[in-house]
Amino acid sequence: MTVSLPARRSRPGVFQRLIHNPLGLLGLVLTGLMVFLAVFANVLAPAGPLSQDILAQFKPPSAGHWLGTDQFGRDTLVRVIYGFRASLLVSVGAVLIAALVGGSLGVVAAYLGGWVDRVIMRLMDILLAFPVILLAIGIVAVLGQGTFNTALAIGIVYLPSFARLMRGPALTLRGSEFVSAANALGASGRRVIFRHIVPNISAVLLVQTSLALSTAILVEASLSFLGLGTRPPFPSLGSMLAESRTFLTLQPWPALVSGFAILLASLGFNLLGDSLRDLLDPRLRGRE
Amino acid sequence: MLRYSARRFVDLLVVLFGVSVLIFLMIRLIPGDAVQILLGANSEVTPAQIQVLRHKLGLDLPLLAQYSSWLGQTLRGHLGQSIWTGAPVTQEIFARLPITLELTVFPLLLAGLLAVPLGVFIAATHNSGTERLIRFLTIAGITTPAFWLGTLFIYLAFVLAPRWVTIGYVPFNTDPAGHLGRMALPVLALALPMLASLVRILRSSMLEVLNQDYIRTAQAKGLTRATVLYRHALRNAMVPFVTALGLQAGALFGGAIVVEQVFAIPGFGRLIVGAINERNYPLVQASILVVTAGFVLVNFIVDLLYAAIDPRVEYA
Numbered sequence: 001m002t003v004s005l006p007a008r009r010s011r012p013g014v015f016q017r018l019i020h021n022p023l024g025l026l027g028l029v030l031t032g033l034m035v036f037l038a039v040f041a042n043v044l045a046p047a048g049p050l051s052q053d054i055l056a057q058f059k060p061p062s063a064g065h066w067l068g069t070d071q072f073g074r075d076t077l078v079r080v081i082y083g084f085r086a087s088l089l090v091s092v093g094a095v096l097i098a099a100l101v102g103g104s105l106g107v108v109a110a111y112l113g114g115w116v117d118r119v120i121m122r123l124m125d126i127l128l129a130f131p132v133i134l135l136a137i138g139i140v141a142v143l144g145q146g147t148f149n150t151a152l153a154i155g156i157v158y159l160p161s162f163a164r165l166m167r168g169p170a171l172t173l174r175g176s177e178f179v180s181a182a183n184a185l186g187a188s189g190r191r192v193i194f195r196h197i198v199p200n201i202s203a204v205l206l207v208q209t210s211l212a213l214s215t216a217i218l219v220e221a222s223l224s225f226l227g228l229g230t231r232p233p234f235p236s237l238g239s240m241l242a243e244s245r246t247f248l249t250l251q252p253w254p255a256l257v258s259g260f261a262i263l264l265a266s267l268g269f270n271l272l273g274d275s276l277r278d279l280l281d282p283r284l285r286g287r288e
Numbered sequence: 289m290l291r292y293s294a295r296r297f298v299d300l301l302v303v304l305f306g307v308s309v310l311i312f313l314m315i316r317l318i319p320g321d322a323v324q325i326l327l328g329a330n331s332e333v334t335p336a337q338i339q340v341l342r343h344k345l346g347l348d349l350p351l352l353a354q355y356s357s358w359l360g361q362t363l364r365g366h367l368g369q370s371i372w373t374g375a376p377v378t379q380e381i382f383a384r385l386p387i388t389l390e391l392t393v394f395p396l397l398l399a400g401l402l403a404v405p406l407g408v409f410i411a412a413t414h415n416s417g418t419e420r421l422i423r424f425l426t427i428a429g430i431t432t433p434a435f436w437l438g439t440l441f442i443y444l445a446f447v448l449a450p451r452w453v454t455i456g457y458v459p460f461n462t463d464p465a466g467h468l469g470r471m472a473l474p475v476l477a478l479a480l481p482m483l484a485s486l487v488r489i490l491r492s493s494m495l496e497v498l499n500q501d502y503i504r505t506a507q508a509k510g511l512t513r514a515t516v517l518y519r520h521a522l523r524n525a526m527v528p529f530v531t532a533l534g535l536q537a538g539a540l541f542g543g544a545i546v547v548e549q550v551f552a553i554p555g556f557g558r559l560i561v562g563a564i565n566e567r568n569y570p571l572v573q574a575s576i577l578v579v580t581a582g583f584v585l586v587n588f589i590v591d592l593l594y595a596a597i598d599p600r601v602e603y604a
Binding site: 022023026122123125126129130131132133134135137138140141142214218221222225226227228241242245248249252255256259260262263266267270271274 | 299314315420423430432446538542546549583
């Protein structure tokens with residue numbers, strides 16, 4: 001049976017309001033640009049990030065190489081574009097894992113309550129006790145390096161924030177009348193969770209996803225910078241910065257640009273998440 | 289207060305127990321045979337050597353027995369031996385830890401001290417015109433990778449002051465000026481993003497406090513603006529701020545691990561990254577255990593201090 005609810009007024013307006021907010025617009029443009037570069041890297045730079053031109057080592061920016069070249073004559077701009085792809089792939093994967101698994105854990109904890117709730121939330125507390133980078137380093141040490149393992153490591157780090165985020169509203173909703181009504185109508189536990197509880201938390205989830213992406217990009221960059229993330233020569237932004245640091249005084253562009261790209265990527269998602277929070281969560285409006 | 293402390297103490301024990309189990313499991317969760325992987329670098333490995341190492345690591349016992357003997361050793365301060373040198377891992381950890389702690393404490397102090405006047409000023413001059421700019425600047429600061437900032441500083445120093453030795457490490461005792469000269473840039477690189485994050489927290493808690501009735505009362509009494517801001521508002525706004533300070537210490541330590549690499553500082557970061565590359569798992573395990581347990585204890589003490597200072601905490 002369907003229950004017709006009054007149409008939610010905020011839904012159609014969110015995008016419009018977002019682009020009328022300068023910081024929200026900036027966040028949207030930055031993230032849009034990044035996704036565009038990551039998706040169309042092959043089209044934009046068909047030669048690829050590994051193509052070398054030994055005769056063009058350490059060239060300053062020019063018409064042919066907008067941001068100059070590195071020690072192997074590889075184009076810095078091309079490498080940054082592919083760096084976005086590598087960084088985004090890991091970060092998006094990590095946040096997806098965290099949101100799906102962590103979020104489910106939170107909802108299940110709230111919905112089942114009792115000892116399940118206590119065990120899950122205790123586990124989350126324990127994960128939170130580790131300094132973020134150290135936990136990620138430890139997990140990579142166990143799993144080994146690589147794109148998927150790095151994503152998994154960062155995903156595990158962010159489980160608690162999603163579990164906690166989803167548990168609170170799920171707990172409130174569990175006691176609400178419309179969920180009781182669904183229960184009374186004989187809806188299964190799974191149906192109540194996915195059809196009634198999750199859609200009501202989606203706004204909060206969207207905000208958290210964007211903010212988590214912002215920090216996941218920084219953690220991924222740190223791991224790659226330490227040589228524990230994606231492996232060279234596959235150029236993730238962090239490993240690119242680490243590699244080009246050795247010839248910093250000879251040719252500063254690759255190191256400075258790749259680090260700035262990390263900043264822009266993280267900034268874009270943070271501005272987007274922050275602006276979305278203002279728009280979607282009226283309780284938080286005016287606060288931070 | 290006593291009940292609160294007791295409850296927090298139980299929480300502490302549960303978290304420490306969980307942390308110890310996870311770290312204990314680390315070496316056992318390595319896909320495949322950990323001992324094979326450990327010996328992988330050597331070309332001639334005999335089954336006897338594998339047996340010896342397996343026994344040395346205690347991997348030939350039932351899991352529960354392994355854990356209880358490992359925990360017993362750990363509680364007595366025996367955190368294991370380096371696989372390659374056989375030296376106790378605690379030796380190396382405690383030789384490197386002070387360097388990284390210096391890179392955690394000084395940026396935290398610097399950022400904390402600057403954040404208070406800055407956060408109060410920003411909250412006091414709050415208006416819609418500057419709001420956006422402040423928000424942009426703090427977010428940009430928070431999302432700036434400290435290891436990139438450090439790289440930028442090294443380059444700027446190279447261009448502007450080529451004689452300034454910015455990388456490497458000398459102990460304070462042998463060369464105080466050289467030590468401070470080399471630590472200045474990494475401390476600054478770590479402090480600036482932290483400053484942005486602390487200013488943001490203090491600003492929002494100040495704005496919340498400034499909206500409350502007792503602030504209006506204080507203003508109505510004719511108190512000066514400075515008195516209202518610093519004596520009345522800041523005091524209450526400090527509660528979330530100091531909690532954040534404790535939590536950020538862990539993040540800062542993680543940042544310091546990375547920034548050390550930029551400045552070629554032989555601290556904890558180089559130790560743990562080297563240990564991972566050498567597959568020296570007992571060292572990796574012990575390093576993570578020492579640092580995590582340390583931060584858990586620090587945050588526990590901060591919590592208790594709070595309850596002692598602020599009676600409202602108990603009911604939270």
